[in-house]
Amino acid sequence: MQIDRGAYPDAVTPWDDPAWRAAALGWLDARLEEAGVRETGQRRVRVRPWSVIVRVEAEDPVWFKAASPGSAFEAGLGEALSRWVPSHVLRPYAVDAARGWSLLPSGGPLLRTLEIGPREWEEALTQYADLQLALVPRAEALLGLGVPDARVGSLPAIFDEAVAGNGTLEAAERERLGRFRPRLVAWCEELADIGVPDSLDHADLHDGQILVADPGRYTFFDWGDANVGHPFCSLLVALDRAADDHGQEVVARLENAYLEPWTDGHSMADLRRAAELARRLSQLTRAGSWARLFPAAASIGDPERAAALLRLAG
Known part of the structure; x- marks a missing residue:
C-alpha cells in the first residue's frame, strides 16, 4: 500500500x-x-x-x-x-x-477538477441551500447523532472554552480577545433576532468537497467539520474559494444565489446582514473543528485554533 x-x-x-x-x-x-x-x-x-x-x-x-x-x-x-x-x-x-x-462510493468528479465558472458555483450553492432547508426540521435529530452544537446561543460559551483551552495564545492576545467578547455577544444576539433557523453547517464547504453527480446536479461530502448551527456560516469558505478562482466581484452574485431559497419570511436585506454576521462568526466554528484531531495529534490544532480566534476578533 x-x-x-x-x-x-x-x-x-x-x-x-x-x-x-x-x-x-x-x-x-x-x-x-x-x-x-x-x-x-x-x-x-x-x-x-x-x-x-x-x-x-x-x-x-x-x-x-x-x-x-x-x-x-x-x-x-x-x-x-x-x-x-x-x-x-x-x-x-x-x-x-x-x-x-x-x-x-465514488460520486463523480470533484468540482475543482472541472473547468467551471460562477454559474456552476451558483447552482452548487443553491442546491446546498436546499439541503440545509430540508434539514431544518432535523436539527434536534442531528444533535442526537452527536453532531456538535454550535447554535448561535451557545457561541459565547464556545468562545470562552476555546480561549481558555488554547495554550498557544500569548497574554496580549488573550487580553485582545477579552476586549472583543462583548462585540461577539452583540453579533450573536443580532443574528439570532433575524430568525433564520438552525440547520447543518458543513463548516468547510469548498470545491474539493463538492461532487458533480450528473450535469447540473451536485452532491456534498466530507462532513467531519460539520456542526448544528447557523446555516449561513457555510458561506465563509465557499465564497472565499470562489473569489480566489473568479475574483472578488463574484461574491455578491453567489451570495444572492445562495440566499434566494431562504427568502420565505425574510427580506433580502436581513438575509444579507445575517450572512455578514455568520461569515464572521464562522471563524469560531472553524476554530472548534481543529479540536477534533486524533488525541495523540491534538497539539497540532492549537496554532490553527488560535489563528481563527484572532481572525474573528479582527
Missing part, C-alpha cells in the same frame, strides 16, 4: 497501531465482499491528524474513512443524510457509527 502523510509525517494516528490497522482493514475487506466490489489495483492510504482514508481501486473507486473521535459522528451522519436528503449526498456502502468508520 502507498502511504501519504502529507504535511504531517510525524503525527501519530491509529494507523500506526497494528491492532487498530488489522481491525480496520478486516472491516474494510468484509464490507467490500458484501458490496461485491472487486479490487483492480494497489490501495492508497491517506493519513492525517483528523482521519485515515484508504482508496480502493475498482471499476469505480471506493473509499474507507476512519474519522477521529471528535468527528466520529460523521459515519452515522452520512448514513442519516443518505435517508433524509438522498439526492444531495453520497449513499454509503456501509458504516460503523460506533467506531466512526464509513465505506463510501
Whole structure:
C-alpha cells in the first residue's frame, strides 16, 4: 500500500497501531465482499491528524474513512443524510457509527477538477441551500447523532472554552480577545433576532468537497467539520474559494444565489446582514473543528485554533 502523510509525517494516528490497522482493514475487506466490489489495483492510504482514508481501486473507486473521535459522528451522519436528503449526498456502502468508520462510493468528479465558472458555483450553492432547508426540521435529530452544537446561543460559551483551552495564545492576545467578547455577544444576539433557523453547517464547504453527480446536479461530502448551527456560516469558505478562482466581484452574485431559497419570511436585506454576521462568526466554528484531531495529534490544532480566534476578533 502507498502511504501519504502529507504535511504531517510525524503525527501519530491509529494507523500506526497494528491492532487498530488489522481491525480496520478486516472491516474494510468484509464490507467490500458484501458490496461485491472487486479490487483492480494497489490501495492508497491517506493519513492525517483528523482521519485515515484508504482508496480502493475498482471499476469505480471506493473509499474507507476512519474519522477521529471528535468527528466520529460523521459515519452515522452520512448514513442519516443518505435517508433524509438522498439526492444531495453520497449513499454509503456501509458504516460503523460506533467506531466512526464509513465505506463510501465514488460520486463523480470533484468540482475543482472541472473547468467551471460562477454559474456552476451558483447552482452548487443553491442546491446546498436546499439541503440545509430540508434539514431544518432535523436539527434536534442531528444533535442526537452527536453532531456538535454550535447554535448561535451557545457561541459565547464556545468562545470562552476555546480561549481558555488554547495554550498557544500569548497574554496580549488573550487580553485582545477579552476586549472583543462583548462585540461577539452583540453579533450573536443580532443574528439570532433575524430568525433564520438552525440547520447543518458543513463548516468547510469548498470545491474539493463538492461532487458533480450528473450535469447540473451536485452532491456534498466530507462532513467531519460539520456542526448544528447557523446555516449561513457555510458561506465563509465557499465564497472565499470562489473569489480566489473568479475574483472578488463574484461574491455578491453567489451570495444572492445562495440566499434566494431562504427568502420565505425574510427580506433580502436581513438575509444579507445575517450572512455578514455568520461569515464572521464562522471563524469560531472553524476554530472548534481543529479540536477534533486524533488525541495523540491534538497539539497540532492549537496554532490553527488560535489563528481563527484572532481572525474573528479582527
